[in-house]
Amino acid sequence: MHSPRPTPPEAAGPLDRLDRSRAGLVLIVDDVPDNLALLHDALDAAGYTVLVATDGASALLRAAQAEPDIVLLDAVMPGLDGFEVARRLKAGPETAHIPVVFMTGLTDTEHVLAAFEAGGVDYVTKPIRPPEVLARMAAHMQAARQARQARNALDAYGHATLSLRLGPGQPRLTWQTPLARRWLPDYFGSAVDEVPAPLLAWLAQAEAGREVRPLATRLPRDGARQLVCTLQGRTVDEDWLVVLREVNDAATVEATMQAFGLTLRESEVLYWVAKGKTNRDIGDILGSSPATVKKHLERVYEKLGVETRTAAAALAMQRVRELNPA
Template structure:
């Protein structure tokens, strides 16, 4: 048996160097993170997985396991249940609580075969478990099945992004909501439109979902940023009773550009005119564009002057007439 290197860099292409910038060979059978505080267990699994064509990452405690999973996005985690400090059950719960790592299948490795410990492994988010002493052929067989299912799910989610439809799954509890998973495009759009930090469930989205939880009919939720809008549509519930929401971005940038060129407006003046035509008040427009109502009023006064009109209604009508003339289809 080959000794497990003290420094992961001693095995180029097999064990990823520590730190977020280390290269990972993803051209092999898959990337596996093994988490165990016993060097002999790590060595046995490392050799077997390496021979089977996997890229192997290792962690010897719960904290480093969480860090490495977040940095490297492994295809699967083989997780020791009993470790000092943060044990395997808590590591699994934290991985499943994070939208960026929730999709990673977790196979527990444990010498605890009592029913309560097996149930604890599944309750923490594990998809399977193997008992110690570890038998590598059994581990490889179980891994292959779970990795295939996880890859198919990930490909389906990424396909939605490719067609401009981002997707999120949310779990709504009594006191809070959790993002169970989200596609990469959703992770980009949510903070941009809701002014929240990544992975946080926006309050407006939560209120919208709570209405659905109460059995009320909910219309699509729409948010605007300039001439762009994010439309959130409720698609129902998953088999896990999580809410599935599809996000779609709609842009009227072409309309804004058309009125800007036709009336020689600035971009901000054209945006203000666009939202006036949509029936928004100065306060609404200020909220959308990140300006004060007084600033919107000044832009609108310049728009009136350039269009040769005196009222909001006349400005909106002229704008819509010009856009229809420029885009007769």
């Protein structure tokens, strides 16, 4: 007698109520109810929280919503087969990190290679033997968990990370930390999960073998904050690894305000003059016209007792160094 069929995905209840305090969250994808029941019961008994999907489209939706710790994926299904599901999971920055273990009765070399080329980390052959599946899952989940903790640690210390693939076809983000996913649209004005054009052009230079310096961009309408992108080399998958760091110049602006009795906007203008920016550049950064920037600068000259941009910039940098000798 077979075990009862597990609850279908559409009736499994709200995903925000999933018990993540157990051994881990597993998504099983198979169009055969008996296979689902066998694995569901074994995983549940081992302490895992289990989600199921009976087709490729439901699997992709479930994975995006719940972000399981691992996916057990049937290779042969009607509609979207397992190979295509795996490719789509690996193409999405939010799901690319999830290890995929294929379940297949296809043991020919070409099918095994297809599983790995689609992004699978392992495969088990049918008929399924639950103890073998549990052992393989534990190893892959531990490795994925350690990698995720490392990426989250970078976020916690203000260093977001991402990896980007430039090879044949459309350039794409292969994974990114939550902080990177927030910063890219903020600083570059790109859509979520889209590769910003300036970042792509910067990496194209590295792809061509040129030496690249860190890429810095300012937050629109905020002259004090900038995002610095540093190239860290390539991953084992030949993706480019980039570390992002946010730099806030508000302390410098505040120091010049206090030192020279400037208003906030005057101090911002002086800051950018010291950085070598033109009035038009400063206007674009601060959302003002060049004429308005010029008026602010005239008042800065008067308060500093100087007559030129060069003298104002030199005095500002000297005073900031005095206030921050370290």
